[in-house]
Amino acid sequence: MNQNALLEWYGRFSRDLPWRRTRDPYAIWVSETMLQQTRVETVLPYYARFLRELPDVASLAEATEERVLALWSGLGYYRRARMLHAAAKAVAEDHGGRLPRSPEELRQLEGVGAYTAGAIASIAFGKRAALVDGNVARVLARLFAVEEDVKSAAGAGQVWALAEELVTSVNGPAGDWNQALMELGAMVCTPREPRCAECPVSADCQGRALGIAGELPRTSPKRRPVTVKRVALVIASSSRVVLARRRREALFGGLWEPPAADGVDPRPLAAELGIEGALRPGGQVVHVLSHRRMEVAVSVTSLGKRRRWSPPGDDYDAIEVVRIDEVASRAHSTLARKVLAAAGVLPLAKGHRAGLRSPSK
Secondary structure, rough: HHHHHHHHHHHHHOOOOOOOOOOHHHHHHHHHHHOOOOHHHHHHHHHHHHHHHHHOHHHHHHHHHHHHHHOOOOOOOOOHHHHHHHHHHHHHHHHHOOOOOOOHOOOOOOOOHHHHHHHHHHHHHHHOOOOHHHHHHHHHHHHOOOOOOOOHHHHHHHHHHHHHHHHHHHOOHHHHHHHHHHHHHHHOOOOOOOHHOOOOOOOOOOOHHHOOOHOOOOOOOOOOHHHHHHHHEEEEOOOOOEEEEEOOOOOOOOOOOOOOOEOOHHHHHHHOOOOOOOEEEEEEEEEEEEOOEEEEEEEEOOOOOOOOOOOOOOOOEEEEEHHHHHHHHHHOOOOHHHHHHHHHOOOOOOHEEEEEHHHOO
């Protein structure tokens, strides 16, 4: 394989991304954590804000979990934020605030797997450490005609072995090489309709030579997400809204949202909250997670002068009346934002309008 051709292509055509302008291990760690299962375009504003508010390991370690989750709100996969926070505390306590340099030591940190360890070690520290993400797996499966399912033990083993061989033999910085593989997968060797005519290593591609590049990598079919019916109750005035905080161990743990419950009838939830006023429909929200399709029927009622509230059900550990202009500073999910938008309490963030349906007339 002509590795120099790929490095030259990367130097000429790679995207100008903020985490590529630094060798700060902390900044690279944050970027790689955010980029897991999340598009670059989505990550960019979160990355900038996170580093502005928490610029180093010490500031992240000292931050409260509420603040970390608030900065992460809307990015999804909140377990990543909790593990990043926990790992920062370990780095501050056990490593003097400096990230370990070797992949083996990095993997001892919570939330740092083989890919993230390889990325930090190679990009920040210049170690000849391999990495494999979805883009790299696709590129290598096509270049070397790997016909095993790349998510199976055998297929993943083949792809990782290839990645390790290549990063060891490359005549250039290991970090640049790893990023070149990822960039090729993101920009040229795409999942559908790979642009082989633009590929700097197409002459070396065994999948293309065999006429099967478009069929690779082999993967098992994805399971369809399970539909979950929920009801959410937005209790609001013109300036305030009731939010409940989900228990840490629950889905969306630690995040604030309008009280919700499983089912299709909002009246039991309203009764548990002691709501006596009329409920009016606020529309339906659809929110798709990796394994769940959540269909949430939103009901709206007026906030009176009541001062004491009790968290409903077993999924919440706190409930408060919050000023609407302070909701954004609370840790909350995109789903919570959709629910509040359906009720007319908040504007919907750009890109999420498709998740709302108007109430039936």
